[in-house]
Amino acid sequence: MALVTIKRNSPQHIAIRVLGVLLVAIAVLWVPTKMTTGNIDSMTNALALVIAASALNLVIGYTGLISIGHSAFFGIGSYATGVLVSKYGWGHGWSMIFGALLAFIFGFIVALPALRIKGIYLALVTLAVAVLFPTMMKWPKLEWLTNGARGISGIRYEELPSLPFLGELKGRDDRTVFFYWYAIMLVIITVLVCRGIVKSRMGRALIAIRDNEIGAEVMGVNLATTKTLVFGVSAALTSLAGSLSVARTGVVTADGANLTLIGSIVFLVVMVVGGAATITGPIIGALVYVWVDNYTRTASASGDGLIGWLFDWSAVSPASIILSVALIVLMFVAPDGVFGLVRRLARRVAVIK
Amino acid sequence: MSRFFQYLFDGLSSGAIYSLLALCLVVVYRGTGYLNFAQGEMSMFCTFLVWKLNDWGMPLWLAAICGMLIGYLGGATVETTLIRPVAKRSQFAVFVVAIGLFLGLNSLAGAIWGAPPQETMPSLFPNEPEDFQRIFGASWRYQSIGILVVGLVVTGLLFALFNKTRFGLAMRAVASNADSARLVGVNTGRVLAASWGLAAAIGALAGTMVAGTTGEVVPGLMFSYFVYASAAATLGGFDSLGGAVIAGLTIGVVENMAAGYAPKWIGQEMRLGVALLIILGVLLVRPTGLFGEQKVSRV
Numbered sequence: 001m002a003l004v005t006i007k008r009n010s011p012q013h014i015a016i017r018v019l020g021v022l023l024v025a026i027a028v029l030w031v032p033t034k035m036t037t038g039n040i041d042s043m044t045n046a047l048a049l050v051i052a053a054s055a056l057n058l059v060i061g062y063t064g065l066i067s068i069g070h071s072a073f074f075g076i077g078s079y080a081t082g083v084l085v086s087k088y089g090w091g092h093g094w095s096m097i098f099g100a101l102l103a104f105i106f107g108f109i110v111a112l113p114a115l116r117i118k119g120i121y122l123a124l125v126t127l128a129v130a131v132l133f134p135t136m137m138k139w140p141k142l143e144w145l146t147n148g149a150r151g152i153s154g155i156r157y158e159e160l161p162s163l164p165f166l167g168e169l170k171g172r173d174d175r176t177v178f179f180y181w182y183a184i185m186l187v188i189i190t191v192l193v194c195r196g197i198v199k200s201r202m203g204r205a206l207i208a209i210r211d212n213e214i215g216a217e218v219m220g221v222n223l224a225t226t227k228t229l230v231f232g233v234s235a236a237l238t239s240l241a242g243s244l245s246v247a248r249t250g251v252v253t254a255d256g257a258n259l260t261l262i263g264s265i266v267f268l269v270v271m272v273v274g275g276a277a278t279i280t281g282p283i284i285g286a287l288v289y290v291w292v293d294n295y296t297r298t299a300s301a302s303g304d305g306l307i308g309w310l311f312d313w314s315a316v317s318p319a320s321i322i323l324s325v326a327l328i329v330l331m332f333v334a335p336d337g338v339f340g341l342v343r344r345l346a347r348r349v350a351v352i353k
Numbered sequence: 354m355s356r357f358f359q360y361l362f363d364g365l366s367s368g369a370i371y372s373l374l375a376l377c378l379v380v381v382y383r384g385t386g387y388l389n390f391a392q393g394e395m396s397m398f399c400t401f402l403v404w405k406l407n408d409w410g411m412p413l414w415l416a417a418i419c420g421m422l423i424g425y426l427g428g429a430t431v432e433t434t435l436i437r438p439v440a441k442r443s444q445f446a447v448f449v450v451a452i453g454l455f456l457g458l459n460s461l462a463g464a465i466w467g468a469p470p471q472e473t474m475p476s477l478f479p480n481e482p483e484d485f486q487r488i489f490g491a492s493w494r495y496q497s498i499g500i501l502v503v504g505l506v507v508t509g510l511l512f513a514l515f516n517k518t519r520f521g522l523a524m525r526a527v528a529s530n531a532d533s534a535r536l537v538g539v540n541t542g543r544v545l546a547a548s549w550g551l552a553a554a555i556g557a558l559a560g561t562m563v564a565g566t567t568g569e570v571v572p573g574l575m576f577s578y579f580v581y582a583s584a585a586a587t588l589g590g591f592d593s594l595g596g597a598v599i600a601g602l603t604i605g606v607v608e609n610m611a612a613g614y615a616p617k618w619i620g621q622e623m624r625l626g627v628a629l630l631i632i633l634g635v636l637l638v639r640p641t642g643l644f645g646e647q648k649v650s651r652v
Binding site: 120125127129136138141311318320332 | 438617618622636
């Protein structure tokens with residue numbers, strides 16, 4: 001039994017929500033003003049993961065279509081920005097929009113088999129896409145476009161625009177701050193799109209498909225349109241994360257971070273650790289992921305603390321080992337992820353009715 | 354014509370590996386109804402163990418047998434401790450655990466052994482440059498012949514196990530209806546654990562042969578083989594042993610021919626694309642595969 005019961009839309013409920021928004025706003029502002037440049041950069045990296053994992057969440061968490069091919073959509077965004085900016089002199093914004101369109105079409109096509117097959121079979125198609133994408137980018141026939149295995153480098157914002165409030169941005173530190181805000185903007189777009197879909201008629205259709213596909217169809221959900229559309233939207237959002245990462249690092253290679261099958265798995269880990277089928281889950285998951293990654297990297301390098309002592313024998317960072325163990329343990333103790341766990345505990349204290 | 358036979362033979366040899374791995378997938382799928390995404394990584398890990406045992410001075414064939422035994426125990430343990438408890442909840446939970454295993458084994462292998470020096474993994478079969486026989490103008494390497502023979506022998510043994518033994522009968526019973534099988538006294542838990550163990554053991558053998566052909570063991574050893582194997586299992590139908598073998602050999606031949614006859618367009622790089630097209634095509638046209646059974650679901 002909960003200690004407190006709060007009525008929905010009562011002043012107390014609104015106060016709690018306002019407090020929540022304020023806390024998030026303070027955290028968002030605190031990062032670029034108080035953190036070191038390296039940490040701001042890590043946060044931007046986490047925000048890219050938030051975008052990708054939220055997009056994946058639409059497909060897996062809400063619709064129940066299993067995909068491990070989202071690294072390819074991330075790659076489409078990366079390569080669209082890389083090629084268009086460095087070879088054709090496009091602006092970053094336009095290249096991002098073009099990449100999103102391309103990813104939408106591609107996602108639509110990948111989802112076509114999902115109309116006839118279910119569960120694990122769709123995962124197979126997406127697996128093949130994920131493995132094929134880096135190979136395709138290294139294909140000699142496409143070398144004129146993608147530079148083959150060398151990849152594309154020097155994809156930078158030539159000059160940073162001067163922004164309201166922030167003024168003119170110069171140098172490495174300001175560049176990092178700029179990309180942080182750039183990422184925040186994209187995260188806001190992604191969260192709004194996901195929220196908009198989930199809270200709408202379409203979102204209810206998605207959840208109906210996940211819970212009982214035949215039932216959903218009987219109730220008048222158009223399976224073909226809904227599935228392909230949500231896959232396309234998810235692919236387009238993921239490509240935004242790809243474009244963002246390229247703009248931040250300035251390079252793209254076919255075997256780079258998040259472009260291979262491992263990238264898809266990282267998105268999945270972020271989504272599951274944070275909490276599937278929630279809007280907040282992927283945000284928490286990405287923060288946890290990047291924190292674990294950075295912490296274990298430094299701890300194992302310096303040999304400090306428990307992690308450093310435990311993984312003294314390992315030459316590489318034990319981050320993925322710890323995360324995979326965490327993933328399996330989480331499936332046993334908290335299948336709803338960290339956010340689900342927190343929410344369950346919070347409901348012991350207060351219930352909103 | 355000699356080119357044709359060369360591609361045909363090379364294709365059969367790589368197809369034998371795909372068949373073996375596809376058999377692993379099918380054995381697990383028939384018992385439990387889900388695809389083991391960690392299959393490739395499990396065989397990769399066992400292959401590392403084989404390599405290490407051999408490195409310590411054990412003869413390779415003995416090391417391979419030890420690797421298969423360890424694989425069997427490991428596979429059975431994974432099923433009983435990790436998969437079965439979450440399988441009650443949902444298929445997605447099983448998928449996540451399998452992905453966790455995938456990532457875990459992959460990074461664990463990377464952390465323990467790093468990238469071993471190249472050309473250190475010996476082959477189970479004679480593999481000197483002069484070890485080949487010319488038949489129909491194509492060079493049939495002993496190594497490829499060995500892989501093909503091992504593939505066929507393992508397939509034959511599996512068929513015998515499934516069709517001639519009491520244990521195989523239990524396995525088929527669990528595959529067709531687990532609840533009824535339990536009611537008539539089949540120990541379903543043991544059958545499921547054994548099918549995972551069996552799959553892991555065959556995977557270990559396949560991994561050892563794969564590493565033997567290239568001479569190196571790396572954490573990414575089985576990535577593309579896993580894709581080929583799942584293409585084979587899809588083409589053959591996920592619940593058909595014979596289908597998996599025929600489809601594995603077919604895919605091996607088709608991709609070798611495609612790579613050989615269109616070196617500019619497909620070549621070595623885009624061979625995987627052939628597998629992808631096969632998966633996509635089969636799933637669009639005939640989702641149950643060539644030999645699979647249509648599933649009817651009750652609302």
